[in-house]
Amino acid sequence: MALTITRTQYPKTKPQDYSKGFGNILTDHMFLMDYTEAEGWHDPRILPFGALALTPATMCFHYGQEIFEGMKAYRTEDGRLLLFRPMDHMRRLNHSCERICIPQVCEEELLDYLKELLKTDLDWIQDSNVDSIYIRPMIIATEPVFGARPAKDYTCMAMLTPGRPHIPKGPKPVRIYVEKEQARAVRGGTGTAKCAGNYASTFAAQAKAKAQGYTQVLWLDGAERRYVEEMGQMNIFFVIKGELITPDLSGTILDGITRRSLLAIAKDLGYQTVERRISIQEIMTAHADGTLQEAFGCGTGACIAPVGELTYGECHMNIGNGSIGTVTFTLFERLTQIQRGLVPDPYGWTMEV
């Protein structure tokens, strides 16, 4: 389909400080594309960033048919722009669509449109204060009458926001709170999809954790509250007796693309890796007997977040000595170097815009 591009007449003034930019600072343009039963997906277009007109009867407000993706493009030292595993994100977008009955998109086409959006806002990524840009494609149900059934009309949108600043030495460890009461997902639910409802449900526990000084919540399985699942926007890894352990994809957690990439990198660097069920009890035992060496979360937004403290009820587990662990740092460095084109990419993960 032919993409139409309407450029803004009023480009925004770029900020000096991007440190609070994620999600707050948005570039000058957005992508839109509509779906109707009669026409399928149609009218892909890039427009000046602005508002949609939606009445309160719009379906997505009522029944939550809303999915999104989050991927990044990194600027290399020689000024090229590299998307990281974009087709993996397109495939996951369609997986999310399928789970909540949103019509799927053509992955190749959507990716082409997103590249055009990046080119349209290229001046944003060329700013020396920015070295990555986060791309947020999403789809919402826009049929203007409500009823508890899949909608007939949808809008796909995408916008760009400068990524979090890169810290070459690796990020500081964070404090994580293990939630015992509330649950994020259960087998047969929507845990594997990036759908809007999965996030609102986590806010209460997150607010409770934040109020006690924690950065994030670590979720346990919904059925028994025994096995470790994932964090708000990150998957989790543990290093126990030199082995890298991460919960398997049992149908309740997001199949994270950072997780997947780190598993591949770790194997190639010679680490033992295993994807399996791991209980919070096992973590506590490993901590008690001194074999829990490192823990970290990983996701597109934060890349890697070392876990410095893990609290489960009265049990406060300190991990590492306030700094990023060796395995964590090795993986962090290798991944960010591939993403930024600083080392050759043997996996074919990066795609130049």
Next chain:
Amino acid sequence: MALTITRTQYPKTKPQDYSKGFGNILTDHMFLMDYTEAEGWHDPRILPFGALALTPATMCFHYGQEIFEGMKAYRTEDGRLLLFRPMDHMRRLNHSCERICIPQVCEEELLDYLKELLKTDLDWIQDSNVDSIYIRPMIIATEPVFGARPAKDYTCMAMLTPGRPHIPKGPKPVRIYVEKEQARAVRGGTGTAKCAGNYASTFAAQAKAKAQGYTQVLWLDGAERRYVEEMGQMNIFFVIKGELITPDLSGTILDGITRRSLLAIAKDLGYQTVERRISIQEIMTAHADGTLQEAFGCGTGACIAPVGELTYGECHMNIGNGSIGTVTFTLFERLTQIQRGLVPDPYGWTMEV
């Protein structure tokens, strides 16, 4: 807070046929009220029904902070308008807010505004083709920048749609499909809240059931897929050996106001009632030995829906003989008569507008 009312200059032409009206036909006006951290809830207003301007960065599209209610007002034979248990709906709205970190509203005030909305659109309910009106209050996160945390800005909205036509003889039985794979809710999740994400997650199973000729899905518990929970927009009751059984409020199902009302009515009519865990196995056994007499769903939208067939895997349970059962009809008649002011309301459930 002072409510401002702006009346439309262009009233819609009222339809002749309201049979497909639910959610499709909307009246002339809507209610809006905004929340900011600085001002709290403010600026309650009634406006001509129309669109809000929201950019794609609006928080509710991403993280699903969206809740709603559904309640009805019925026209009596002498032309009065009776709201059914409106304060119960206001309280549940605030419960939903709490679960997903939306700031609560003043229940009395919101109810007053909704009454004003009904009065503003009184000509719609006075149409002889309509005998009830469905009121849909809702709140969405409207902060215009995204980040996975509770939003700072919200909008509360409400709109009116003519209710489903009343069938004095009671509705026809429906075919229900018991879902074995997918799950709607789990303990610690959002099952007790009327939040948007709870509905999108049910659409895939519902579509599968619809394709096989079923009207609705009956959900089993998320942890074990053994115990009966509820249906899409309805709670469920069974009549076994003369006893009226409904799943207890164990933290995964909606505390339905129709359910609550029918339990009270049934007790006063001398039926044995019990709220407890009930497994699908127990239902199958009762069906096999002939003690499963009736089953029905109940909710504000449909009032009561007799279950004529319940299918669990290969087991097709026919219930009743294609018509509404005696207990079901007795409860249906008594409830609808109270709602419409045809008999005295000993419970104080109805409130005149």
